[in-house]
Amino acid sequence: MIRSDAARNRAKVLAAAETVLGEQGLTARMDEIARRAGVGVGTVYRHFATKEALYAAIxxxxxxxxxxxxxxxxxxxxxxxxxxxxxxxxxxxxxxxxxxxxxxxxxxxxxxxxxxxxxxxxxxxxxxxxxxxxxxxxxxxxxxxxxxxxxxxxxxxxxxxxxxxxxxxxxxxxxxxxxxxxxxxxxxxxxx
Amino acid sequence: MIRSDAARNRAKVLAAAETVLGEQGLTARMDEIARRAGVGVGTVYRHFATKEALYAAIxxxxxxxxxxxxxxxxxxxxxxxxxxxxxxxxxxxxxxxxxxxxxxxxxxxxxxxxxxxxxxxxxxxxxxxxxxxxxxxxxxxxxxxxxxxxxxxxxxxxxxxxxxxxxxxxxxxxxxxxxxxxxxxxxxxxxx
Amino acid sequence: MIRSDAARNRAKVLAAAETVLGEQGLTARMDEIARRAGVGVGTVYRHFATKEALYAAIxxxxxxxxxxxxxxxxxxxxxxxxxxxxxxxxxxxxxxxxxxxxxxxxxxxxxxxxxxxxxxxxxxxxxxxxxxxxxxxxxxxxxxxxxxxxxxxxxxxxxxxxxxxxxxxxxxxxxxxxxxxxxxxxxxxxxx
Amino acid sequence: MIRSDAARNRAKVLAAAETVLGEQGLTARMDEIARRAGVGVGTVYRHFATKEALYAAIxxxxxxxxxxxxxxxxxxxxxxxxxxxxxxxxxxxxxxxxxxxxxxxxxxxxxxxxxxxxxxxxxxxxxxxxxxxxxxxxxxxxxxxxxxxxxxxxxxxxxxxxxxxxxxxxxxxxxxxxxxxxxxxxxxxxxx
DNA sequence: TATGAATGAGTCTTCATTCAT
DNA sequence: TATGAATGAAGACTCATTCAT
Incomplete structure (x- = not known):
């Protein structure tokens, strides 16, 4: 997987996080966000070091x-x-x-x-x-x-x-x- | 402080919870609320069956x-x-x-x-x-x-x-x- | 309350405990036993020093x-x-x-x-x-x-x-x- | 010990639980079972959603x-x-x-x-x-x-x-x- | 690089027991 | 002596984060 795939993943995670947070609020779990983005949790963490960083990015x-x-x-x-x-x-x-x-x-x-x-x-x-x-x-x-x-x-x-x-x-x-x-x-x- | 002071304890818990929630938000711990109220956690639970119930009461x-x-x-x-x-x-x-x-x-x-x-x-x-x-x-x-x-x-x-x-x-x-x-x-x- | 009342309470507790244990098993709570016996928990403890002692007595x-x-x-x-x-x-x-x-x-x-x-x-x-x-x-x-x-x-x-x-x-x-x-x-x- | 060893972990947990339950009865703690299996509690829960589920599996x-x-x-x-x-x-x-x-x-x-x-x-x-x-x-x-x-x-x-x-x-x-x-x-x- | 299994600190909640009244 | 409110240790379970594959 090359750079563009990584970028695509980042975008997918961001979009999924926005959706999930909208639905479930701050208590949404990282697993759920990963699942919705269609990636593993590890990938979420590759792009956003912490849950907080993910929120901040959104x-x-x-x-x-x-x-x-x-x-x-x-x-x-x-x-x-x-x-x-x-x-x-x-x-x-x-x-x-x-x-x-x-x-x-x-x-x-x-x-x-x-x-x-x-x-x-x-x-x-x-x-x-x-x-x-x-x-x-x-x-x-x-x-x-x-x-x-x-x-x-x-x-x-x-x-x-x-x-x-x-x-x-x-x-x-x-x-x-x-x-x-x-x-x-x-x-x-x-x-x- | 027993029996007749039960109501006083309830009030102390309520007040402490209001303060602590104001300071720390929803993530405040029941232990902390109890500590601030000067009672044991058990007492908090005697008056409010659940964290949620405590919020609701406030x-x-x-x-x-x-x-x-x-x-x-x-x-x-x-x-x-x-x-x-x-x-x-x-x-x-x-x-x-x-x-x-x-x-x-x-x-x-x-x-x-x-x-x-x-x-x-x-x-x-x-x-x-x-x-x-x-x-x-x-x-x-x-x-x-x-x-x-x-x-x-x-x-x-x-x-x-x-x-x-x-x-x-x-x-x-x-x-x-x-x-x-x-x-x-x-x-x-x-x-x- | 005189001695005979105490004895009566002991019997009530014993009977209640037997019933409750039969219904709910070992996990039955002392409060429940007291409630069924129509006494306070303190009274249960006056007659039986521990839960174990109560079981043993039964x-x-x-x-x-x-x-x-x-x-x-x-x-x-x-x-x-x-x-x-x-x-x-x-x-x-x-x-x-x-x-x-x-x-x-x-x-x-x-x-x-x-x-x-x-x-x-x-x-x-x-x-x-x-x-x-x-x-x-x-x-x-x-x-x-x-x-x-x-x-x-x-x-x-x-x-x-x-x-x-x-x-x-x-x-x-x-x-x-x-x-x-x-x-x-x-x-x-x-x-x- | 990951991925392919997940099944092995499940087996280890099951075995440990069988032993510990045999020794300590129903009151055995999940932590103890995890310790004996050589895994974290989280792993026990990954395989068996609940203490009850673990018993049932055994x-x-x-x-x-x-x-x-x-x-x-x-x-x-x-x-x-x-x-x-x-x-x-x-x-x-x-x-x-x-x-x-x-x-x-x-x-x-x-x-x-x-x-x-x-x-x-x-x-x-x-x-x-x-x-x-x-x-x-x-x-x-x-x-x-x-x-x-x-x-x-x-x-x-x-x-x-x-x-x-x-x-x-x-x-x-x-x-x-x-x-x-x-x-x-x-x-x-x-x-x- | 992606995955998801593993980790374990953190929290809520329960309940036997104590003790002021 | 009886009461039941108070206590707090104990334990089940969660979930952000790590890391072997």
């Missing part, structure tokens, strides 16, 4: 995809919509993949160097899209990155762990986005 | 507290504020206790009868507060319970698993609440 | 009863029938009580002093009955105590652990007893 | 051997002796292996499908040998399978749990066999 791959998407949107989309489309994208991805992004965190798995880098990149990408949107008045000027991150994490986690129908997610995001838009009167409701 | 107790709070607010608070105050309360509780409410779900722990009942009660309490708030125009009329639940879950999970400073949580909720309030310029404006 | 009581019966038969019954009636009695008792006499042995429970004494008494009683029967020609003269003990143990254990209908036990004993009776031709069967 | 293997022997005797031995030789064989095996056949039963371990099948085969094999022996007049015609089974079980259990010298077992079986042979003076003589 998350990392996903984040890379999202970062690409963010870069693409910044160029291709209007500043008014880029931010919102990216936000929705992340949530949709969470709902689809159910990769337990934060379960990793809650399970006490340490964020390693690479992840820290990605985390920073993600913040930056989001900050860029947010700044663009605020510049053109699509997002109220008084919100800052921390709130955005909290909202994005919350929405993603809910989508990931819940079992919401697509329209519910849409309506939920609609509310969220409305909260982010600028309008005349905030704190005190109209008729109060 | 969640159950917390939900009961929240349900009480909901009932109290419905009577004591203005319809304009009751809903929002309850929402904030739940999130604050999640941030403080970190009891992994949803981690239970993601770990595949089945929701038992009692929990199903509580779940229904929680929906009802929230529906009541929401209806009150919508009646007096404090919440836009076009949002429904499913979205509310999704937003509440998302916000709670973020607060639970994240490490946000109090002001960040406040600002995040402010955005969320703004999204829930009625104002002139919503996606499809009323008169359009 | 066996001991039974053996005492059998020894009484042996003595009675030696006086009241004909020498021809005394031995056989006693043998049948022991087996019937085993079938009825299912007290796991030998399971104790197989579980590695040591035979203590008292038991050793009873064992000796049982051997002696059986030897007496056997001698009487052999003297009057009811039992073939070439069998000795060891074989008798082996046969008795085997028959008792089968009765104890099996689920034989009464007629099966009768027919089984009939065969056994025929083997013990003297007749003209032994080893080589008639038509051989 | 018993099953032994019964298979006995069934082979029964088949062999039916062909190779005279009808007069086949039945008796098989009976003696079973008892000797019990005395040698001390595998606690019936202790399993008394421990409340359920007889599974496979075992039920073997049980039926054993009955059949015994019935065949008995019928042969009765046809040629080597066994009295008025005994039936249930009695035979009870006698065989009793003798095996006594041999298994007791500590009888070989001559005692021989003399015990001699008595038993005499009881099974036809002779003039049985309880109700034919012509009475």
């Amino acid at each position: 998350v990392s791959a996903r984040v890379d995809l999202l970062l690409d998407e963010a870069a693409r949107l910044r160029v291709a989309a209007e500043p008014q919509t880029g931010f919102f489309r990216f936000f929705a994208q992340v949530v949709a991805d969470a709902a689809r993949k159910k990769t337990l992004t934060d379960a990793l965190h809650s399970a006490g798995i340490d964020v390693k160097a690479e992840q820290a880098g990605q985390r920073a990149q993600m913040r930056e990408a989001l900050a860029d899209l947010l700044r663009d949107a605020q510049r053109v008045g699509a997002v109220r000027p008084d919100v800052d990155l921390p709130e955005i991150l909290a909202l994005l994490r919350g929405a993603s986690m809910a989508a990931e762990t819940g079992d919401y129908a697509s329209p519910v997610i849409d309506r939920t995001l609609a509310v969220l986005f409305d909260g982010l838009r600028p309008h005349a009167l905030h704190a005190p409701p109209p008729s109060a | 969640v159950s107790a917390r939900v009961d507290l929240l349900l009480d709070e909901a009932a109290r607010l419905r009577v004591a608070a203005e319809p304009q504020t009751g809903f929002f105050r309850f929402f904030a309360q739940v999130v604050a509780d999640a941030a403080r206790k970190k009891t992994l409410t949803d981690a239970l779900h993601s770990a595949g722990i089945d929701v038992k009868a009692e929990q199903a009942g509580q779940r229904a009660q929680m929906r009802e309490a929230l529906a009541d507060l929401l209806r009150d708030a919508q009646r007096v125009g404090a919440v836009r009329p076009d949002v429904d319970l499913p979205e509310i639940l999704a937003l509440l879950r998302g916000a709670s999970m973020a607060a639970e698993t994240g490490d946000y400073a109090s002001p960040v949580i406040d600002r995040t909720l402010a955005v969320l609440f703004d999204g829930l309030r009625p104002h002139a310029l919503h996606a499809p404006p009323p008169s359009a | 066996v001991s009581a039974r053996v005492d009863l059998l020894l009484d019966e042996a003595a009675r038969l030696r006086v009241a019954a004909e020498p021809q029938t005394g031995f056989f009636r006693f043998f049948a009695q022991v087996v019937a008792d085993a079938a009825r009580k299912k007290t796991l006499t030998d399971a104790l042995h197989s579980a590695g429970i040591d035979v203590k002093a008292e038991q050793a004494g009873q064992r000796a008494q049982m051997r002696e009683a059986l030897a007496d009955l056997l001698r009487d029967a052999q003297r009057v020609g009811a039992v073939r003269p070439d069998v000795d105590l060891p074989e008798i003990l082996a046969l008795l143990r085997g028959a008792s254990m089968a009765a104890e652990t099996g689920d034989y209908a009464s007629p099966v036990i009768d027919r089984t004993l009939a065969v056994l007893f025929d083997g013990l009776r003297p007749h003209a031709l032994h080893a080589p069967p008639p038509s051989a | 018993v099953s293997a032994r019964v298979d051997l006995l069934l082979d022997e029964a088949a062999r005797l039916r062909v190779a031995a005279e009808p007069q002796t086949g039945f008796f030789r098989f009976f003696a064989q079973v008892v000797a095996d019990a005395a040698r292996k001390k595998t606690l056949t019936d202790a399993l039963h008394s421990a409340g371990i359920d007889v599974k499908a496979e075992q039920a099948g073997q049980r039926a085969q054993m009955r059949e094999a015994l019935a065949d040998l008995l019928r042969d022996a009765q046809r040629v007049g080597a066994v009295r015609p008025d005994v039936d399978l249930p009695e035979i089974l009870a006698l065989l079980r009793g003798a095996s259990m006594a041999a298994e749990t007791g500590d009888y010298a070989s001559p005692v077992i021989d003399r015990t079986l001699a008595v038993l066999f005499d009881g099974l042979r036809p002779h003039a003076l049985h309880a109700p003589p034919p012509s009475a």
